[in-house]
Amino acid sequence: MNAFEQLAQDIKTKNSVVCVGLDPMQATTADEIVSFNKHIIDATHDLVVAFKPQMAFYERFGATGWDAFKQTIDYIHSKGVLAIDDSKRGDIGSTSQAYAKAHFEELGADFITVNPYLGSDGVAPFLTYKDKGVFVLCRTSNPSAKELQDDIYMKVAQLINQWGSGAVVGATYPEEAKALRAAMPNSMWLVPGYGAQGGTAESVRPCFTAGGSGAIISSSRGIIYDKDPRAAAMKMRDELNAVRSHV
Numbered sequence: 001m002n003a004f005e006q007l008a009q010d011i012k013t014k015n016s017v018v019c020v021g022l023d024p025m026q027a028t029t030a031d032e033i034v035s036f037n038k039h040i041i042d043a044t045h046d047l048v049v050a051f052k053p054q055m056a057f058y059e060r061f062g063a064t065g066w067d068a069f070k071q072t073i074d075y076i077h078s079k080g081v082l083a084i085d086d087s088k089r090g091d092i093g094s095t096s097q098a099y100a101k102a103h104f105e106e107l108g109a110d111f112i113t114v115n116p117y118l119g120s121d122g123v124a125p126f127l128t129y130k131d132k133g134v135f136v137l138c139r140t141s142n143p144s145a146k147e148l149q150d151d152i153y154m155k156v157a158q159l160i161n162q163w164g165s166g167a168v169v170g171a172t173y174p175e176e177a178k179a180l181r182a183a184m185p186n187s188m189w190l191v192p193g194y195g196a197q198g199g200t201a202e203s204v205r206p207c208f209t210a211g212g213s214g215a216i217i218s219s220s221r222g223i224i225y226d227k228d229p230r231a232a233a234m235k236m237r238d239e240l241n242a243v244r245s246h247v
Contacts, residue, residue, distance in 0.1 A: 003110045003133035004166065004188050007082055010049040011213055016237045017244065019084065019190065020044055021220030022053040022072060030064035033057070037072045040224050044233040045079040050111070052084040052190075052218055073108050084190065085109030088137065090122040097125040104129050111135055113168060113190070116156055120163070127163060133188075134165040139180060141170025141193030157183040166190060169207060171199025171217065177206040181214075189215040194236070195222025201239040205247065212244025 001009070011017055022040065027033045041051060053072050058065040076083040085107060089099040096114075103112050104126075111133040114126055126134045138160060139145070139153045157180050160167050164187075169180055171193035191207050193199040194217050207215040217240055219232075226232035 002131045003082065006110075007049060007133070007188065007216070008213065010082065011216070014047070014049055015241060016047060016049055017208075017212075017216045017240050018048045018233055018237045019050040019052050019216045019218040020048050020223050020233060021086070021192070021218050022051055022224065023220040024057050024224075025221075026225075027057070030058070030061040030068040033061075033065070033068040034071050034075075036224075037068075038075055040229055041075055041079055041081075043230040044223065045076075045081050047230070047233045047237055048081065049216055050082045050084050051076045052086045052220075054220070055085065055087040070107050077108070082110045083108075084111040084113070084135070086113050088113050088115050089126075090115035090118055092118060093121040093125060096122045100125045100129060104132050111166070111190075113137065114165075116159065120159070123163060123165070127165065134163075135168050135188075135190040136160050136163070136165045138167040138184075139169045139173055139176055141172045141197055141199065145170070154179070154183060160184055160187055168192065169215075170197075171204045171207075172197060174203045174206050177204070181206055181209070185209065187214075190218060191215050192218045192220075195219040201243045204240070205243050208244055208247045210247065212241075212247040 022037050024033045024036050058069040073083045085103050113135045116136050138156045166188040168190050171191050223232045
């Protein structure tokens with residue numbers, strides 16, 4: 001069973017499409033990151049289908065941050081949950097091959113986010129890991145995304161279909177999501193931007209395929225910095241399930 005198949009099974013088993021982003025922005029040391037993440041994972045692992053650590057918040061501490069990232073992925077796996085390495089890598093072929101080895105083999109991530117700007121040769125090395133999953137940036141949720149993506153996101157969607165990869169589609173563009181879902185009817189989506197960035201259960205409705213599957217929805221600050229992360233994750237799960245039940 002590859003990573004996407006496992007993810008689809010976990011969505012059914014847990015009746016959840018919640019992904020928690022582990023973005024420890026307030027941590028001041030790598031050790032603090034690990035402690036913080038374990039607290040969040042312990043509180044929410046049975047409610048979510050994936051955790052998504054954002055590499056930048058770990059790399060800022062250098063080698064100790066890299067080790068904290070590895071420890072985080074190992075702890076996620078110890079709870080039986082999938083880990084999405086949110087590193088947004090992507091470069092010329094030989095460089096992407098090195099990135100793929102680092103993130104899939106050394107760090108042990110189940111999925112990675114990939115920037116497609118360099119074209120197929122920057123994505124292909126990640127796709128050679130048939131047991132792993134790749135989420136290609138397609139329509140991101142940040143405000144300035146329109147400066148570039150308006151002209152190319154449908155082309156990227158066509159390439160994602162060719163590659164057979166997953167897609168990253170932001171929660172804040174429901175109209176674009178409708179067109180993109182028509183263009184990528186079978187791809188699994190990672191949908192960031194829920195909660196603090198303005199995405200809602202209703203705005204992500206077009207992201208799902210028939211029966212309310214085909215997408216996982218990610219929230220970071222809205223859960224990890226809530227006074228009760230478990231309650232926040234449960235609320236998000238229930239809000240999304242209410243929408244998914246009518247797709």
